Amino acid sequence: MSNASSLPNAHPKIVRALLRQIIWRHWKNETRRSLLLLVLLAIGIAVFLSIRLANRAAVSSFSSFAGVATRQTDAVLSAPMGDLPEAILDTLGRDLTGSALSILPILEVVAAPPRPSEETTLNSRPPFTLVGLDLVALQNLAARESLDRHWFDQKPSAPPSPNTPSASPNSNDLWHVLQSPNAAFCSENLAKREHLSVGSRIPLALNERLIELEIRGIIPERADQPAAPTNLLILDLPALQSLSGKQGRLDRIEFLFHDSYRSPAERDALLAKIRAAAGPDTSLKTPESRRAAAEIMTQGFRLNLTILSLLALLVGLYLVFQALDASVVRRRPEIAILRALGVRPVEILQTWLLEAAILGLLGGIAGVLGGWVLAQGSVRIVSKTVNSLYYANHVDAASLNLEEASAAVLLAIAASLAAGWFPALAAARTPPAQLLSHGGAAKEPPQRFRTGLFGLALLLVAGILSQLPPLFLSGGGRFPLAGYLSAFLGVVGAGLWTGQWLRWISKAIAPLAKHSAFLALGNSHLRRPTGRHRWAVAGLLCSVAMTGGMAILVSSFESSVQTWIERTLQADLYLTSDANQTATSYNRIPEQTWRSIITLPEVADADVALIVPAELPGGTIRIVGSHLAFSEQRHQLTWLSEPKSPDVFDPAKNEALCLVSEAFTERFRAKIGDDLALPTPSGPRMLRIAGIYTDYGDEKGVVMLERKHLAQWLNTNDASTLSLSARQGVDPLQLQATLRKRFPGIAVLSNGHLRNEVMRIFRQTFAITYALEGIGVFVALAGLGTTLASILLERKAELTTLRALGMSHRQIAAATAWEGTALAACGTLGGLLASLGFGAVLIFVINKQSFGWTLQPIVPVTTLVILALAVTSCGTLVAWIVGRWGAALPADREP
Amino acid sequence: MPAPLFAPGSNPLRISISTFARSLALAITILLSLFRLASSAQTLPSPPVLAEKTDDGFLVPHLNPSFSFPKDHGSHPGFKMEWWYLTGHLFGPINERFGYQATFFRRSGSANPAPSGSNRFRTDEIHLFHAALLDTRTGKFVHAERLARTGWESHSSSEQLSVRIGDASLETPDPSIERFSLNVRLDEKTQFSFSLTPSKSLVIFGENGVSRKGDSNTAASWYLTFPRLKTEGSLKIGPESFQIRGETWMDHEISSSQLTESQSGWDWTGIQLNDGREIMCYRLRHKDGTTDPASALTWVDATGKKSHFRADQFRWENRGSWSSPHTKANYPIPALLICPDPDTGETIELLIKPLAVDQELDGKLSGLAYWEGACEVLRNGIAIGSAYVELTGYAGDLSKRLR
Amino acid sequence: MSAPVLECQAVRKTYDQRVVLKGLSLTLQRGERLALTGPSGCGKTTLLNCLGGIDRPDSGQIILLEQDIVLLTADELASLRRERIGTIFQFFHLLPTLTVRENIEFPLQLLGVPPTIREERSQKLLSRVRLEHRAEAFPGALSGGEMQRAAIARALIHRPALLLADEPTGNLDSQNGANILELLREMTEETGTSLLLVTHSPEATNICHRILRLRDGEIEHGAP
Incomplete structure (x- = not known):
């Protein structure tokens, strides 16, 4: 068979005829399947685009109001x-x-x-x-x-409405x-x-x-x-x-x-x-630089979101690849006939690639529309997160941006071409009908060891990449590019390598297989796994690895935050202005008010904190002024680097000392003993870093110092928050009710409620990732199903044989179910192991480099086991269904 | 004062300010005109006794004030409104001729303002500034307006004449010397800086030191005028700079009441004759075109002695018309003033001819467009003096503007 | 005389409005070898599929081993095929992922026969068809003749009453074809299996007791 690439160019007329008479007619005849393909690609694009639009909208809302009164200021x-x-x-x-x-x-x-x-x-x-x-x-x-003078005109006023x-x-x-x-x-x-x-x-x-x-x-x-x-x-x-x-x-x-x-x-x-x-x-x-600052502030967050959205796209791609591959398999006899009639491989290649490109175009356009619709919802979620983490914004709608839309369509076309490349090649390689072997599946070059080695090599590279530092973005942001690459390559490598396991599984089962026909049959296919088998395993492995890895990250996060909360939140009541609803609300409680509160007889002691934002050359941070000795006495701070001398806790000695959060050190590459200059209104003040503590509430970095000094430098004795401990015998909830009544503008939170609130906000920030996880697993299972269907289709002749041999539908289904279960189990097992690696990269590399938080790694064994069982059993179920479908395929007839 | 309620399609922020400023300017000029006439106290029916305070708590100018200067050249915060109004004729080194106008208004919002509040952003007092410059060589007329609340952007001192609105200021450099300095920036290319020294003593218009304007017991103002001030200084227009000299007319008026009149407008002139005398004339116009009997004309002789003439003793006639391309208003200029000369007793005719026709202030801020321009005065074809003329109420009905 | 292995009465089958079998009837005795010949498209494979229970006729009776298989359910048919019928095809249809030995053993696996017995029997058959040296090879490595020999072994390992053969020599050269036919004759004689052979080739008909000619879905009676 001639090599497609060495032939002269395809004849455009032939290609066009093929498109019109073969491809287009198939699409018309198989409307549902064609639409499904379109929808798969469109969903991937839609998710990707919606997240990008939401990102844009959330940042653009941070703009100066000035446009209301006049043009943008200079x-x-x-x-x-x-x-x-x-x-x-x-x-x-x-x-x-x-x-x-x-x-x-x-x-x-x-x-x-x-x-x-x-x-x-x-x-x-x-x-x-x-x-x-x-x-x-x-x-x-x-x-x-x-320029217009319309406001000169005196128009009669609208009558006041009856309600006002x-x-x-x-x-x-x-x-x-x-x-x-x-x-x-x-x-x-x-x-x-x-x-x-x-x-x-x-x-x-x-x-x-x-x-x-x-x-x-x-x-x-x-x-x-x-x-x-x-x-x-x-x-x-x-x-x-x-x-x-x-x-x-x-x-x-x-x-x-x-x-x-x-x-x-x-x-x-x-x-x-x-x-x-x-x-x-x-x-x-200038306003451009302010906006740029806002973009920088959220850059890390938005990049991470984009990565997630790319993942969605990859997943869509994977499904499209499966579907295109399956369609080639289905049409193989037809392609063989075309080849027998004299169509050249390069013409087949071009036709199939064009089909993929058109699919990409249509899917991209559908995806853009879908993405816009989705964006309305994702905007809300992203906006809420930005709100709680960064700055006050309120975006109602995301508008469709021509730039983004065209990029999305181009991406769809590129993605579709990428997905359709191998199927098109496979189609082009179809031999003419006479040579098409009826004895079984199309012959494949044996790739046993090469793929496995390649997979191992990728794992190695991934390991090396995980040790690299992040990309430092302008404005203090960090992007863990090497971390993402490491995760990606690791998962792909694991997927490629795990294909080997199928053989080991089949060997292990062989003794059992002797006693059962369907096991033996199912097992026999696993002995020499085809590329399709490996793809299915890889797909499942990827999704299980990612879901598992995310679950590990989330559980580690939750556990670390929980521990941190328990240490940090020890007071009975927390007070702040009720207006502090966003990360940039800095409303305060005036001195008179807070003094009257802390001197109440029911209050045993209180910590008064003043929180202000500050702009350092590397970015914006938060300054917290509180009574440091208080935190120390109550062991409220979880140390990363404990201060060597107690001077930092003595108001008489700590005017030039401070404590910083872990995120601060990551962001500004600082360590104990470094000096930093605070740009106070009364001139710059030098502070030496005396200790580093963990703080999951903030990723920009916090500098903590004695409130007395901060108040002096800022010339204000107002407070941002109060933490109260009730006297022995006083019911904190009673005190809470009293304070609420007296100060309707102050939010009074009980310890328990505040803890719940903090956790709720944390979970909110993971809202999108949960959704994406679920989609990932679903997609992988769908992928498993389509792969098995393709495999069975290719073995159609075999099915006839099996039926002739007297295998019942149920038995055939059972054989397929076993094959699918093995694939699922392999993918799941590999996925679980990979998820440990993936989780490690997420925790120690991506998270640490992006946000600067040290987490205690916790593996949620129960969750992972449930995940594994769920995926495997779903895999079995899917395989059983496909098996039954395959068993019921019509018999081969003579031509 | 009536103000329009919110109208859809117009920005309320601007409506409220524009309405206010508009009415302020109107009321001020009405007040101004009526007080300028001042002399015809005899033509007015005898007014009731002046109240001490207006209904909204502002002081009413009382009879026989004892002014002490320089303090009383400054602002009088207990009174509702006040302005310093300067017009002048200037000449460059080779007799390039210019005319200028600069007005500083002060308006109080409340007689007893709330004690709290920022000193840099006062909520109880604002200032309005108008200025214009005419270059007779080209006919180019540049004008500017600015509104500012008392605080960091505008301020008027009650110790001496020292008022500042944005970049413009009228100051007394040395309170022991009666000399004033005026600094105005009209735009990026036009600005002037003058030193003003009175060459004639202060004239206080009205009877017993108070100028009555109507029937009410609060309608009164203190009206102090320097009819001639020697003016020296520098003027910059575009790339050119000039050292100039000339003469300025400065009014300073203090009052607490506003008029709501159903007149359509007024015409006013302040004439500086070459023989050292001045004429101030004021004609109130009714909607039907007739002249209000309260209109009047006053001569000030070289020694400062005043001679008053009633509305029936002089005539103000149109001798031409100019249609404004900016506002489509028709202004009756040149004007012919026919009045008796107190020195000779004979009736003279003075043709008041503008040095340039387009000296209209389109009043973007206040919504009040009027014509205020430098003119020359001719008798029998010979130039015998300079004048400034103010024509109001020609760009739409003033009363409509108020409503 | 024992009942015939197979009896068809008026079997009729239509595909897409084309009548493939037009009320066909035939009988096959125990141990008999019957050849079915006819041009392409005359319905031979369809008939074979109906007789084997893979396809259902639209009307008529097919009595196999005293059971009317038209009345059986799909599962019962599958059972029947497992136990009582063996099939060999023109294109061999060996399961590509099973070794030759496993292919041959497969029907016994379906029947739940224990491994030891399976091995014993498959070994016997491997040597009978002279494929012991290829026992662990995969079908992809075999020649056409070898594959068909393995197929015969597979078709007979469970000692079926009926062997259906669809053009068994169609894809073989004449020498191999002759060997296969000879093998078929010998082994069916040995086991007493009835053979229904669909073929084009005259050599194939030689090993049969009777020849029936099919034309346009009907039997043209031929040599006894």
Whole structure:
């Protein structure tokens, strides 16, 4: 038989004719099968695309609000730690006189809707972003920047709705707005969603209180500007300062350059001028760099998600490969006839490849549509996770991005070609009908040892890769590329190598097989496993390995977190502002309030903590100021590197000392004895790292120091959280009820409840992976089924023989069931072993390098055993069903 | 003050501000015009006794005030509104001619503001700034507006004349010397910086130091004017810079009440004659086109002595019309002023001709478009002085704007 | 005289509206060797499939060993085939994943015969068909003649009453074919098995007692 690659090119007319008359007709005749193929590929693409869209949406929500009032601003000034003092405006105003720009001071605060019931669940209520602007100065901007004058037109006002209290006649009068401490403006979307109109009241939890805002106007959508984010509320700056207790403070100052600064050199000069005027304890960024920072912050998370989505795609590919392979098998007689008629192998190859490409195109398009639909749901999940781990965002919908969609379709085509490559080659290798042997399956080159060795080689490479360090991304993120490659190659290698086991299994069973016909028959096939057998085993092994590995990771994680929680959470009650619903809510309890709480007679002792974000050159971290001796006395910290001297716990001695979390050391490559500079508003403060502890609550890194000093540097004695221990004989739940009643704006969590909440949030972050695991196992079983079906189809002639020999349907099914069981058992066993390796890579390499957490590895034996039994029995079931189907195939007839 | 409620399709933030600023500007100019007339206290029916405070708690200017300067050149926080209004004619080294206007408004929102609140973002007081510059060589007219709340962006001192709104400021460099410095940036390319020294003493319009404007017991203002200030300084337009000299007219008015009138607008002029005398004339227009009897004209002689004339004693006629391409309004300029000369007793005709037709301020912020421009005064075809003319209410009905 | 091994009455079978068997009848006695000849497409294989219980006729009776197999269920038919029928095919149809010995033993395995007895019998047959030296080879390594010899051994190891042979020499050269035919004759004589031989070749008919000619689904009576 001639070698396909050495022949002259295929004749396009023949290829087209083949496509039209053979391929297309098969597709029409086998509509269900064809659709199934399409659906398989589409699902893989859909999952992949939906996760990518969700990623994009979640990051894009982190954008400056400024688009509401005017176009995107040109620069943003903020403090790396804490907030800005109003006084900086005096300097800026003076030094920037004559520069053609507008200076916009802004205060931004996160508030939450009041809790619906007494039990508080953390991170459950989408937050409101309250932005304080100088509403008076805004008018100059509007007049300057807007080209249309439609707001000149006085239209008759809408009559107040019957549900809202009648607005005062001067409700939109500027003075009224300026002098109302709780006047706010909201977006059209919010007004629609909550049925708000002018005069409506919105209750919110802010810091330690419940406040009520009154809507004075609704910001309409304008075609030429992005719509205001739904949960945005705009207030007059001094009013928000008052409401949030941040008098004299600003969160940032945004700058809008007037048109004259168009050339990059002019812009840079102006940026330099602003930097000089603002002074060294501030940081100036352009909106692009802020967005980039947000992207970097979540890069690790998003990359991991993308990896998972790629996995989905691989799985879809695997199924498509199986299906295409099966279809070649089915059509082999036909291909043989074509070859007998003189069609060249290269023409067969091209036709089958084109079929794969078309499948890819159609599947890709279907996948894009499906992916968009899925994205609406995955957006919510990703957004929630980003919310709880990174920053406040609220995304309602993921929009279809042309770039991503085209990439997905191209990917689908590429994937389909990859999946269809071997089947197309096999088709092209079909000998002409006369030579097609009727004695059994198409001959295969014996590959026994080579595949096994190759598999072992891959395992070795995987082992080496697992020792490599991660890729360090800009901005402090780490991507464990070598870890992923190691996992991938390891699993594939294990799959390839495990094919050997089939022979060992069949040898082991041989004594038993002597006594049973169907065992003997089934076993006989395992003695010389074909490529298909190995594929089925590999597929099962991969999915079991991944599911098992994930289960190991999750159980290790849960156990480590559980232990950590038990150590860390020892107080009876935890208090924080009810408005702290996201990772970036930094609402505080004012000093007066917390002092009154901790001096209550029911309270034995209390730890007061102040938590602020800080921007270090390598990325953003969290600073926790608490009474370090307190944590030490209660052994609340799990040490990775215990401090050598007790100085760090003595407030009189620890002003230049700190403790850092494990994630911090991973991210910044720091160790004990290193110095770090905190960019406080009163200048940089040097701190020496005295100890390293584990902290599963944060992956960005935490620096812990004595609150007394931090409060001084930040010039605030407010608290972020309080941990209370009740006196002997006092029921903590009673105390909880009392505190809740007295402070409706403060969330009071009991120890048990907080522990549950923390675990709940952890599980939330694994939400997607659980789903993907389940899909993986299902897919592998489906793969097993299709492989067996292909195998049986190829053995159709044998089936006739068996029937002629008097084997009943049940016996034939039983033989197939045994064959399938052996495959499943092999795959499962191999998968279990591989899962230990995979789990190890996940725990010690991927997790450690991405997030920097040390976990106690725990193998959930029960879960794994159940998984193994489930997969194997499902495999048997699938094989039995396929066997019965095979047994009922119609007899061979004479031509 | 009536304000429109939220209208769909318009941003309430802007509506509320624009409405407010609009009404502020209107009320101010109405007040301004009526107080300028001042003299015809005789034509007004005798008004009731002045109250001490208005209904919303602001002080009412009382009779026979004893002013002490420089303090009373500064702001008066207990009063609802106040402005410093400057117009001037300037000449460059080779007699390049310019005209300028700069107005600093202060408006209080509440007589008893809440004590808490940021000093840098006051909620009880705002400032509004208008300025314009005319380059007669090219006819180019540049104007600017800015609104700012009292705080870090704007401030007016109550110790002396020192008011700042954004980049613009009017200051007293040395409180012991009666000299003021004005700094204005109109845009990236246009700015000026002048030193103003009074060359004629302060004129206080009205009767017993108070200018009454109507029947109510709170309708009054203190009206102080420097009709001539020697002006020196620098002016920059685009790439060019000039050292200029010239003369400025400065009004400073303090009051606490607003008018709601159903007039359609007014025409005002402040004339500086070459013989050292000044004329201030004010014509209120009704919707039907007639002149309100409260309109008036006042002469100030070289020594500062005032001569008043009532509405029936002078005539203001149109001698032309200019249609604005920006707002489609038709402004009646040039104007002809026919009035008696107190020195000679004879009636003279003064043609007030604009140095450039387009001196319209389109009032994006306030929504109030008006014409305020540098003019020359001609008698019998001979230029005998300079003037600034203000024409309001031609771009749409003022009263409609209010509603 | 004992009852005939096989008796067909008016067997009729239609495929896709084409009538393949048109009410065919025949009888086969114990120990008799009967040849069925006819051109291609005349329904020989279909008849064989019906007689072997692999296919069902649309109407008619097929009485095999005193049982009307048309009335039997699929399982009963399979049982019947296991116990009482042996088949050899034109294309050999050995199970490719079993060795020659295992192939030959397979029917006994189906019947649950213990390994020792199986080995004994398969060994005997291996030497009878002269394939002892190929006992552990796989069918893929055998020549056509060897494969058919193994097939014969397999078909007879369980001592069936009826042996169905569909063109057993169709894929063999004349020398091998003659050997196979001779083997068939000898072994069926030895075991007393009836043989129904479907064939084209005249040599095949020589080993048979009777020849029946099929044409268009009907029997043209031929030599006795």
